[in-house]
Amino acid sequence: MATTDQVSRRDVLRWVGAGVAGLATGTYLLTPGTERRRMRGRKTVRYWHMWSGEWGEVVQTIIDEFNESQSRYEVVPLIIPGSVGESKFLMGTVGGDPPDVMTHWAQVIPTWGSQGLLLPLETLMSRMEWEDFKATSYPVSLTTGMLGESLYGMTIGLNAFGLYYIPQHFIEAGLDPENFPKSLEELCTISELLHRKDRSNNYTRIGYVPSNFLNLSQVFGGGLYDFEKSELTLNSEENVRAMDFIVEERKKVGFDAVNRFFSGLDSASFTGGWPFIGGALSCTFDGQWRVEQIRKFAPDLEYKTIPLPPPQGGRPLAGVTNGNFMIIPKTAKEVEGAWEFVRFWSGLAGSEQAASLYTRGGWLPLNNRIAEAPDYQKYLRENPEFGTFVKVLASQDLVGNPPVPTQTFIMDRANRSEDFAIRGTWSPRQAVEELEKAVVEEQERRRRLGYAV
Amino acid sequence: MQSDSRWLAPQKWHKILVHFCLIALSLPAVLPLLWMVSTSLKPDREIYATGGGGSAPTLASLLPQAIKWSNYAEALATVPLGDYLRNTIFLCIVSIIGAISSSSLVAYGFSKLTFWGRDVLFVVMLGTMALPGQVTMIPVFTLFKNLGWYGTYLPLIVPAFFASPFLVFLLTQFFRTLPTEMLEAGRVDGATEWRIFIQLVIPLSKPALATCTLFVFLGTWNEFFGPLLYINDPTKYTLAYGLQQFLSNYGGAWSYLMAAATLFTLPILVLFFFAQKTFIQGISTTGGK
Amino acid sequence: MSRQKRQQNLIGYLFISPWLIGFSVFTAWPFLQSLWLSFTRYDIISEPKWVGFANYHALFTQDPQFWQSLQVTFTYAAVAVPLGILCGFGLALLLNIRIKGQEIYRTLFYIPSIVPAVATSVIFVWIMNPQIGLLNGLLKTVGIIGPNWLNDPTWSLTSLVLISLWGVGGSMVIYLAGLKDVPLSLYEASLVDGASAWHRLKAITWPFMTPVIFFNLIMGVIGSFQYFTNAFIMTNGGPQDSTLFYSLYLFNRAFRYLDMGYASAMAWILFVIVVGATSILFMTQKKWVQYGNN
Numbered sequence A: 001m002a003t004t005d006q007v008s009r010r011d012v013l014r015w016v017g018a019g020v021a022g023l024a025t026g027t028y029l030l031t032p033g034t035e036r037r038r039m040r041g042r043k044t045v046r047y048w049h050m051w052s053g054e055w056g057e058v059v060q061t062i063i064d065e066f067n068e069s070q071s072r073y074e075v076v077p078l079i080i081p082g083s084v085g086e087s088k089f090l091m092g093t094v095g096g097d098p099p100d101v102m103t104h105w106a107q108v109i110p111t112w113g114s115q116g117l118l119l120p121l122e123t124l125m126s127r128m129e130w131e132d133f134k135a136t137s138y139p140v141s142l143t144t145g146m147l148g149e150s151l152y153g154m155t156i157g158l159n160a161f162g163l164y165y166i167p168q169h170f171i172e173a174g175l176d177p178e179n180f181p182k183s184l185e186e187l188c189t190i191s192e193l194l195h196r197k198d199r200s201n202n203y204t205r206i207g208y209v210p211s212n213f214l215n216l217s218q219v220f221g222g223g224l225y226d227f228e229k230s231e232l233t234l235n236s237e238e239n240v241r242a243m244d245f246i247v248e249e250r251k252k253v254g255f256d257a258v259n260r261f262f263s264g265l266d267s268a269s270f271t272g273g274w275p276f277i278g279g280a281l282s283c284t285f286d287g288q289w290r291v292e293q294i295r296k297f298a299p300d301l302e303y304k305t306i307p308l309p310p311p312q313g314g315r316p317l318a319g320v321t322n323g324n325f326m327i328i329p330k331t332a333k334e335v336e337g338a339w340e341f342v343r344f345w346s347g348l349a350g351s352e353q354a355a356s357l358y359t360r361g362g363w364l365p366l367n368n369r370i371a372e373a374p375d376y377q378k379y380l381r382e383n384p385e386f387g388t389f390v391k392v393l394a395s396q397d398l399v400g401n402p403p404v405p406t407q408t409f410i411m412d413r414a415n416r417s418e419d420f421a422i423r424g425t426w427s428p429r430q431a432v433e434e435l436e437k438a439v440v441e442e443q444e445r446r447r448r449l450g451y452a453v
Numbered sequence B: 001m002q003s004d005s006r007w008l009a010p011q012k013w014h015k016i017l018v019h020f021c022l023i024a025l026s027l028p029a030v031l032p033l034l035w036m037v038s039t040s041l042k043p044d045r046e047i048y049a050t051g052g053g054g055s056a057p058t059l060a061s062l063l064p065q066a067i068k069w070s071n072y073a074e075a076l077a078t079v080p081l082g083d084y085l086r087n088t089i090f091l092c093i094v095s096i097i098g099a100i101s102s103s104s105l106v107a108y109g110f111s112k113l114t115f116w117g118r119d120v121l122f123v124v125m126l127g128t129m130a131l132p133g134q135v136t137m138i139p140v141f142t143l144f145k146n147l148g149w150y151g152t153y154l155p156l157i158v159p160a161f162f163a164s165p166f167l168v169f170l171l172t173q174f175f176r177t178l179p180t181e182m183l184e185a186g187r188v189d190g191a192t193e194w195r196i197f198i199q200l201v202i203p204l205s206k207p208a209l210a211t212c213t214l215f216v217f218l219g220t221w222n223e224f225f226g227p228l229l230y231i232n233d234p235t236k237y238t239l240a241y242g243l244q245q246f247l248s249n250y251g252g253a254w255s256y257l258m259a260a261a262t263l264f265t266l267p268i269l270v271l272f273f274f275a276q277k278t279f280i281q282g283i284s285t286t287g288g289k
Numbered sequence C: 001m002s003r004q005k006r007q008q009n010l011i012g013y014l015f016i017s018p019w020l021i022g023f024s025v026f027t028a029w030p031f032l033q034s035l036w037l038s039f040t041r042y043d044i045i046s047e048p049k050w051v052g053f054a055n056y057h058a059l060f061t062q063d064p065q066f067w068q069s070l071q072v073t074f075t076y077a078a079v080a081v082p083l084g085i086l087c088g089f090g091l092a093l094l095l096n097i098r099i100k101g102q103e104i105y106r107t108l109f110y111i112p113s114i115v116p117a118v119a120t121s122v123i124f125v126w127i128m129n130p131q132i133g134l135l136n137g138l139l140k141t142v143g144i145i146g147p148n149w150l151n152d153p154t155w156s157l158t159s160l161v162l163i164s165l166w167g168v169g170g171s172m173v174i175y176l177a178g179l180k181d182v183p184l185s186l187y188e189a190s191l192v193d194g195a196s197a198w199h200r201l202k203a204i205t206w207p208f209m210t211p212v213i214f215f216n217l218i219m220g221v222i223g224s225f226q227y228f229t230n231a232f233i234m235t236n237g238g239p240q241d242s243t244l245f246y247s248l249y250l251f252n253r254a255f256r257y258l259d260m261g262y263a264s265a266m267a268w269i270l271f272v273i274v275v276g277a278t279s280i281l282f283m284t285q286k287k288w289v290q291y292g293n294n
Helices: A010-031 A053-069 A084-095 A109-116 A125-137 A138-144 A169-170 A182-191 A215-217 A238-255 A255-263 A287-297 A335-346 A352-361 A368-372 A374-382 A384-394 A407-422 A428-449 B002-007 B011-040 B046-048 B070-077 B080-111 B118-129 B135-148 B156-161 B164-175 B180-188 B193-204 B206-222 B225-230 B239-245 B255-285 C003-035 C055-060 C064-095 C102-114 C116-127 C134-141 C156-166 C169-180 C184-193 C199-226 C229-234 C246-255 C260-288
Strands: A043-050 A073-079 A101-105 A154-158 A163-167 A204-205 A283-287 A304-306 A323-327
Touching: A010 A043, A043 A084, A043 A335, A043 C260, A053 A352, A073 A374, A073 B002, A084 B135, A084 B225, A084 C003, A101 A335, A101 B164, A101 C246, A109 A407, A109 B156, A109 C169, A138 A154, A138 A215, A138 B046, A154 A287, A154 A335, A154 B225, A163 A169, A163 A384, A163 B156, A182 A238, A182 B118, A215 A407, A215 B080, A215 C199, A215 C246, A238 A255, A238 A428, A238 B080, A255 B002, A283 A287, A287 A384, A323 A335, A335 B135, A352 A368, A352 A374, A352 B002, A352 B206, A352 C156, A368 A374, A368 C229, A374 A384, A407 A428, A407 C134, A407 C246, A428 B239, A428 C055, B011 B070, B011 B255, B011 C064, B011 C116, B011 C156, B046 B180, B070 B255, B080 B118, B080 B156, B080 B164, B080 B193, B118 B164, B118 C003, B156 B225, B156 C003, B164 B206, B164 C246, B193 B206, B193 C003, B193 C229, B206 B255, B239 B255, B239 C116, B255 C003, B255 C102, B255 C116, B255 C134, B255 C169, C003 C260, C055 C260, C064 C169, C064 C246, C064 C260, C116 C156, C116 C229, C156 C229, C169 C199, C184 C199
Parallel strands: A043 A073, A043 A101
Antiparallel strands: A101 A323, A154 A323, A163 A283, A163 A304
């Protein structure tokens, strides 16, 4: 060990090295970070959303455009990964520092709305605006955004679902893609001609195989909620029929084989990894955002879209949907700025200008005015397949999920019941009854505790 | 030591066997990492070539056909890396200072001083390690909120200054191995406990403290949920949060995610490779003995 | 009490005061508060309201998912912890042999444990894809049709256990460190006696290592009961609740269904279980853990 009077050169070097490193780190840490606010003299509107990557860039252009369009507010975004968005929002609210405005999935609206966390948006509108809003918006934006008589979420991008299919696959299978099946049953029958297997008996390509009980229950004439009577209808005969249909069709293909096929695919992918682009799906039921995705990642793909044909005795153009909704917390600090931003994006402030924003992410409009604006019409001409979804969207039978405070619980349980059914563990009827039972018990428990149900 | 350890240097055929075993075993350890790195270098088209219900990948698909370094640049361009790195380093440094100084003080108290109720308190401290974080999460959050700390770094930093049970436990194990006679000699000379601690104990504990430093560093580097809950300012987030963004449902491509994950892991990897001797030595004087 | 004793007490408490303060403010107080919350109806937003034992009653009598989550967590702990110890210890024994490239091997085995859990999860979701994953691709080359790993209720938990073994390097370094402390003179003596390698392991290495193994056992059990991230990202509890870990279910109750009282009750039940499990392990340690060998 070196003592003070015989310091080795090595030690000196070591100390000098450490000193330089420390100094460098210190300087680095002390340099100012990116300026959070670039626009002096404006009120900050803090906006939380969940789009990152390429979609985040699209959202950023909208924010920039809003900031340029006026001189009072500056919207400052924060990206919150979707999986933790809910806990972050709740903690922010409890912590007394919520965002001024946030985009989240529709499913949070009834829960948060009933807890008094969200600002009823009609309170920000004049009486006339509110009446006009109710009269012109697509029905589903009301059934999804409202709880009781109040509007808690403003859509900036509803979802609508339809069938995507590849005509070439139909032709190869000896089918006529122009003469698309008129019923769900027929679609399932011809789909058998579209399936392909490899030598180890794994499916490499699949036609249409039904899934999504939430949606099909509505298509079959049932649905989880009766919007007229305002009550849950979980175990209706129509719902049992829908579940039964899903299970029977999947049984034909083979429970395990279907599960393998679909879990083998990154079907949630929002990029070029979507299996439809790769040719693994000949005909699949999916949301309108895929049109924009295909345009971005596989512009040469030849495909068509069409509304899901109804089953015999079912409802055409029916379904359950959701979407991205703007919410303003009750405790938001900059409500006026937030509302300006919501009006700007949603199109309440002007259909023509908002139409261009909607096309940017391939989003469905709030009302027909926006759909008919020049920019939107231009988008539809450039992406003719998108029209299918605008058509579906306007349907009276397209509804939101049950607008009750326990919606999240109900949807989780509905998906769970479907999961048990499509693996053959529960019979279709049992799956639906289990759903009913779990929801009734949970609601009773919550009612006893004094929660809203 | 050297002369004693001859038996650990085995015979030649034996060595080959050990190499063989280790290589075989390291395959499952390394393959996923190679997969991560190779994906990070592939163009999107190649990644999806095996997807879409197509052919199953083989070992050959580990090698990218065309290396695309720009994935890294593009991934980095989507997050404010400079801010995140600065914040992460800042939090790491402050947490290390806080955790090490407070934990070593407490560990010294528990291992080398006698006072009323010491053993009971020690057991209580160990017991808190078994406490699931979810139990206290909400009340702790409310506490920080009431202190007015929400939206600042304080909830992430301040608890570090109040000693971590895990580190205290490791350090007490180490301090117990220090000869009591040496400390007694200091006490006879009239040194205060504080001076003994600072001038005798700390210099002798470098490997143990280095190990603890690495643990704190790892913990802070990977911490994602804390910053997410308490921070609201977009420029105040950390690298772990940046990484999470690539996972977001509306996020970008696999290649970017893998590039980000590789970059995120790399500094820790380099650190471990060079520090492993001190690290393992440090653990050997602390770990659970 | 003598003056000296008082002073000793004072100094002792001064030294441990950082922990004492931190413990009372950041642990003990919130801990008691959560006990109170478990007897309330609390949705985070409005004031908590006393409901007596309602949460506990509902958990024990009408929540099958609660029991399912307990079963999943116990199964995982019972399988993953011993397997982890076995693999970590075995690896450490191999890596303790002095051969070329020891540092590199050690680093290779250690790296997986420091890869962030988020990245690990993503990598494995992909590797374990039944049709396009690397794992089944490799199995296929030797003629085995791999299962539907994470998406098959009979394999999902096994898959998570396998993934946990990937991070075994973290405990491996602790065993390695422990092995350094085994006095070499003992081995030399046994070599002179001509004892077999197995005998050396059983008679010398094992007894010396029991405290380290015990330490890892305790940490492993505590860790399993708090297992969350991987299941949250990879399976989210499914399929068919086969990976519905306790912490995951608790998180859902708290933040998805906004039922903090219910979640607090769950957290307290978990605490009692963890304390119970670790106490039982501590009681067994007299039988097999050997401290202070020489």
